[in-house]
Amino acid sequence: MTHVIILAGGSGTRFWPLSRRNQPKQFLRVCSEKPMIEDTLLRLDTLVPKNNIHIAAGLVHTNKIRQSASNMGIPLRNCFFEPSGKNTFSPIVLLSQKIYTFDPEAVIVVLPSDHFIKDSAGFRKIIKQAVSVAKNGYIVTLGISPKGPETGYGYIKIKSGNNKGFYFIDKFTEKPVLSVAKRFVKDRRYYWNAGMFIFKAKVMLDEAKKYMPKESALIQKMSSAPGLIKIWKELPSISIDYAIMEKSSKMALIPADFGWSDIGSWQALEEVLKKDAQGNIVRGNSTILDCNNSLVFADKRLVAAVGLKDVVIVDTPDALLVCAKDKSQDVKKLVELFSKKNKYLKYI
Amino acid sequence: MTHVIILAGGSGTRFWPLSRRNQPKQFLRVCSEKPMIEDTLLRLDTLVPKNNIHIAAGLVHTNKIRQSASNMGIPLRNCFFEPSGKNTFSPIVLLSQKIYTFDPEAVIVVLPSDHFIKDSAGFRKIIKQAVSVAKNGYIVTLGISPKGPETGYGYIKIKSGNNKGFYFIDKFTEKPVLSVAKRFVKDRRYYWNAGMFIFKAKVMLDEAKKYMPKESALIQKMSSAPGLIKIWKELPSISIDYAIMEKSSKMALIPADFGWSDIGSWQALEEVLKKDAQGNIVRGNSTILDCNNSLVFADKRLVAAVGLKDVVIVDTPDALLVCAKDKSQDVKKLVELFSKKNKYLKYI
Numbered sequence: 001m002t003h004v005i006i007l008a009g010g011s012g013t014r015f016w017p018l019s020r021r022n023q024p025k026q027f028l029r030v031c032s033e034k035p036m037i038e039d040t041l042l043r044l045d046t047l048v049p050k051n052n053i054h055i056a057a058g059l060v061h062t063n064k065i066r067q068s069a070s071n072m073g074i075p076l077r078n079c080f081f082e083p084s085g086k087n088t089f090s091p092i093v094l095l096s097q098k099i100y101t102f103d104p105e106a107v108i109v110v111l112p113s114d115h116f117i118k119d120s121a122g123f124r125k126i127i128k129q130a131v132s133v134a135k136n137g138y139i140v141t142l143g144i145s146p147k148g149p150e151t152g153y154g155y156i157k158i159k160s161g162n163n164k165g166f167y168f169i170d171k172f173t174e175k176p177v178l179s180v181a182k183r184f185v186k187d188r189r190y191y192w193n194a195g196m197f198i199f200k201a202k203v204m205l206d207e208a209k210k211y212m213p214k215e216s217a218l219i220q221k222m223s224s225a226p227g228l229i230k231i232w233k234e235l236p237s238i239s240i241d242y243a244i245m246e247k248s249s250k251m252a253l254i255p256a257d258f259g260w261s262d263i264g265s266w267q268a269l270e271e272v273l274k275k276d277a278q279g280n281i282v283r284g285n286s287t288i289l290d291c292n293n294s295l296v297f298a299d300k301r302l303v304a305a306v307g308l309k310d311v312v313i314v315d316t317p318d319a320l321l322v323c324a325k326d327k328s329q330d331v332k333k334l335v336e337l338f339s340k341k342n343k344y345l346k347y348i
Numbered sequence: 349m350t351h352v353i354i355l356a357g358g359s360g361t362r363f364w365p366l367s368r369r370n371q372p373k374q375f376l377r378v379c380s381e382k383p384m385i386e387d388t389l390l391r392l393d394t395l396v397p398k399n400n401i402h403i404a405a406g407l408v409h410t411n412k413i414r415q416s417a418s419n420m421g422i423p424l425r426n427c428f429f430e431p432s433g434k435n436t437f438s439p440i441v442l443l444s445q446k447i448y449t450f451d452p453e454a455v456i457v458v459l460p461s462d463h464f465i466k467d468s469a470g471f472r473k474i475i476k477q478a479v480s481v482a483k484n485g486y487i488v489t490l491g492i493s494p495k496g497p498e499t500g501y502g503y504i505k506i507k508s509g510n511n512k513g514f515y516f517i518d519k520f521t522e523k524p525v526l527s528v529a530k531r532f533v534k535d536r537r538y539y540w541n542a543g544m545f546i547f548k549a550k551v552m553l554d555e556a557k558k559y560m561p562k563e564s565a566l567i568q569k570m571s572s573a574p575g576l577i578k579i580w581k582e583l584p585s586i587s588i589d590y591a592i593m594e595k596s597s598k599m600a601l602i603p604a605d606f607g608w609s610d611i612g613s614w615q616a617l618e619e620v621l622k623k624d625a626q627g628n629i630v631r632g633n634s635t636i637l638d639c640n641n642s643l644v645f646a647d648k649r650l651v652a653a654v655g656l657k658d659v660v661i662v663d664t665p666d667a668l669l670v671c672a673k674d675k676s677q678d679v680k681k682l683v684e685l686f687s688k689k690n691k692y693l694k695y696i
Contacts, residue, residue: 017652287692289682290675302667302695304365304682307675311659315668319650320661322670327638327655334637334652344635347650 002048002131003106005095007195008037008057008065008113009082013335013348014265014328017319018297021348026114027064030297031263031272035064037113041072043120047127048109054078054099055113056091083229088195089243090219090235093208097223100201107131108204110197110240116272118259126256130198133166138252139199139207139245140166143191144260149181152264154193154241157184158253169251172241191253193241194260203250211247266295266312266321266328284315295325319347350396350479351454353443355543356385356405356413356461357430361683361696362613362676365667366645369696374462375412378645379611379620385413385461389420391468395475396457402426402447403461404439431577436543437591438567438583441556445571448549455479456552458545458588464620466607474604478546481514486600487547487555487593488514491539492608497529500612502541502589505532506601517599520589539601541589542608551598559595614643614660614669614676632663643673667695 012025019025026037034042037055044053050073057065059081069079080098082091092110099106109127117123130140143156154174158167172193176184184190208216215235222231245251261271270293273281280291284298288305296305297314305313310325323331338344360373367373374385382390385403392401398421405413407429417427428446430439440458447454457475465471478488491504502522506515520541524532532538556564563583570579593599609619618641621629628639632646636653644653645662653661658673671679686692 017650287682287685289678289685301665302365302692303670304667305670306678306682307672308659308670309672311656311670313668313670317649319652320663320668322651322653322656322659322661324655324657330637330654334635334654337635337637344650 001052001103001106002109003052003054003099003103003201004044004048004109004111005092005099006037006040006053006055006111006113007088007091008055008061009085009091010112010114011058011085012114014332016331016335016348017316017321018314022060023064024061024114025263027061027068030269031116035068036116037065037068038072040111040113040115041068041074043117043123047124050074051078054080054095056080056082056095057113058085059083083232085237086232086235087237088240089208089212089238090215090232092197092240093204093212093216093219094223096201096204096208097220100205101223104202106201107134108199108201110195110199112195112262114263115194116259116261116263118272120258122258123256126254126258127198129165130254133164133252133254134198134200134203137200137203137250138166139197139203139248139250140252140254141169141245142194142196142198142256143167143253144194144256146181146185146190146192149178149185150192151175151178151181153262155181155184155190156193156253157187158189158191160189163252166252166254169253172246174241191255194256194262196256197240197245204244207244207248207250212243215243264329266314266323266331267325269295270325293325349400349451349454350457351400351402351447351451351549352392352396352457352459353440354385354388354401354403354459354461355436355439356403356409357433357439358460358462359406359433360462362680364679364683364696365664365669366662370408371412372409372462373611375409375416378617379464383412383416384464385416386420388459388461388463389416389422391465391471395472398422399426402428402443404428404430404443405461406433407431431580433585434580434583435585436588437556437560437586438563438580440545440588441552441560441564441567442571444549444552444556445568448553449571452550454549455482456547456549458543458547460543460610462611463542464607464609464611466620468606470606471604474602474606475546477513478602481512481600481602482546482548482551485548485551485598486514487545487551487596487598488600488602489517489593490542490544490546490604491515491601492542492604494529494533494538494540497526497533498540499523499526499529501610503529503532503538504541504601505535506537506539508537511600514600514602517601520594522589539603542604542610544604545588545593552592555592555596555598560591563591612677614662614671614679615673617643618673641673 027035157170159170279293281295286296286298286303291308294308295312312323314321338348375383505518507518627641629643634644634646634651639656642656643660660671662669686696
């Protein structure tokens with residue numbers, strides 16, 4: 001059967017002041033009226049039974065995850081709470097092990113919890129295609145055609161020659177410098193790595209055993225033993241890309257074009273949300289006068305914006321952000337700054 | 349003796365959201381740690397005894413005026429609360445009448461309560477000079493050399509020929525269009541009307557009797573009768589400029605250069621407040637990153653500004669303004685807009 005692992009362990013800071021330590025992006029209601037993780041779960045509708053959906057998240061977010069799982073009909077026993085953040089390798093292999101134990105033929109779809117996908121039907125169609133490729137023993141990644149020379153993404157280069165709808169992979173490049181990213185975008189053989197992987201549980205466990213034998217053994221031990229926290233502490237914080245994908249010879253890529261965005265900043269919401277005739281996106285209790293291409297996320301307090309161009313305003317009960325739209329990547333810097341000063345810790 | 353009448357009946361909206369119906373500009377702490385009216389009163393120190401300072405204000409602001417009068421040692425009996433706004437003619441003539449009754453030789457200095465003056469000593473020196481000119485029977489206005497073609501001010505044209513430090517006045521022009529204002533600025537015979545007048549009580553009462561006989565009689569009646577509100581209602585809402593100054597042949601002007609600003613908008617604060625090396629003015633709980641020439645008036649909530657240029661941010665507990673600096677005149681429009689919508693009335 002097909003199973004899904006939702007990775008909800010992120011702790012992003014780029015949506016400050018809406019996102020906070022105890023409320024990272026996956027819990028924000030920015031793309032719809034629902035938390036992003038619930039949009040992600042909703043998108044799986046008709047694809048897999050709810051019993052086959054598993055969530056890996058941080059222990060600190062237990063309550064929020066339980067709430068969303070309950071809202072969406074996901075069994076609570078399917079939620080795994082990581083005692084500490086360990087990147088993607090350990091949770092993926094641990095849950096693959098768990099799923100394999102009761103369904104040795106399982107095909108697993110790994111999905112981030114906090115990405116935007118415009119075309120849900122197109123998404124499900126591609127996942128089905130990926131599942132059938134994975135059944136032949138491949139670890140399938142979905143590749144997004146680059147929309148620009150983004151330096152924050154991983155790029156995947158394919159080998160030429162389409163094999164019934166998928167490509168073999170030549171190499172992975174994580175976060176290239178701008179000049180390199182520009183070259184990648186021109187070269188049609190590069191795709192963005194969207195962090196969506198599809199594989200047979202058995203294949204993943206075998207590859208883990210091959211490339212990460214020690215860690216793989218620890219995880220196998222942990223999946224049957226109760227002393228979870230002790231073993232978890234010994235596991236490395238490493239991404240599945242770095243641990244397995246970049247080494248495995250079983251990698252395949254399926255190009256995906258379903259209106260994907262990882263919404264990495266306030267500015268990225270432009271691609272996702274509806275604008276008024278002047279290009280503004282406005283929410284909450286707000287009044288705007290002569291503004292263009294601006295984004296106003298008001299809450300209960302009245303926000304009045306006058307004569308602005310390309311400005312982001314995000315109001316929350318205890319903190320307010322006003323940011324030039326093209327500087328919205330710097331919100332990360334701001335939060336780093338706050339994290340170093342005692343008096344600002346309460347705001348992050 | 350010299351007396352001062354402080355006009356504190358203003359109800360400006362241009363400092364929204366800091367200024368509100370019950371808190372107009374004269375009560376704001378924008379230029380210093382004190383309300384502007386207290387800065388104005390402080391400036392009179394050594395010029396006149398506190399017993400000789402009179403305040404005309406709106407009845408709705410009774411408590412705030414009493415507080416400031418008490419803070420500054422002004423007798424409460426010197427505060428006159430207008431039952432309704434009647435512009436400047438009626439309160440000035442009424443208080444002149446009152447002062448004249450117990451001091452027939454009184455010279456009166458009329459001053460707005462909400463203007464900024466950089467050079468307090470220079471201000472007092474000019475007032476003393478004006479008082480001595482007024483003693484000869486003139487109604488003296490202080491004229492500010494235009495700093496630019498402002499269309500929101502009144503302009504006063506002098507007659508050529510300096511008469512021992514003052515000029516006779518040729519004509520008044522209220523709020524000229526831009527092309528005319530530009531011409532006025534080039535022509536050295538025009539001054540801004542700063543709303544500061546110095547005259548003998550007797551001279552003002554005589555001129556009022558001459559040019560506004562009916563109203564003058566009503567005011568005289570009212571100054572001795574108790575039925576204040578009834579008579580006040582009959583008085584016209586008219587400025588002293590229009591009622592008297594533009595007609596009187598006793599007008600004189602003394603050029604004044606003591607760093608005056610009426611601070612007519614958030615932008616105008618630039619001329620008054622200290623800036624950091626990037627030209628920013630920052631108050632309250634705020635953090636700025638890569639901002640230039642911006643103004644942040646934070647309150648208790650944290651305000652974070654990133655990458656802004658020429659933006660004004662004013663945060664209050666229930667409403668926030670984010671405004672392009674060169675559009676800060678439009679705050680007035682915003683408040684007008686609010687005044688027409690029921691759900692926004694609570695914010696003005």
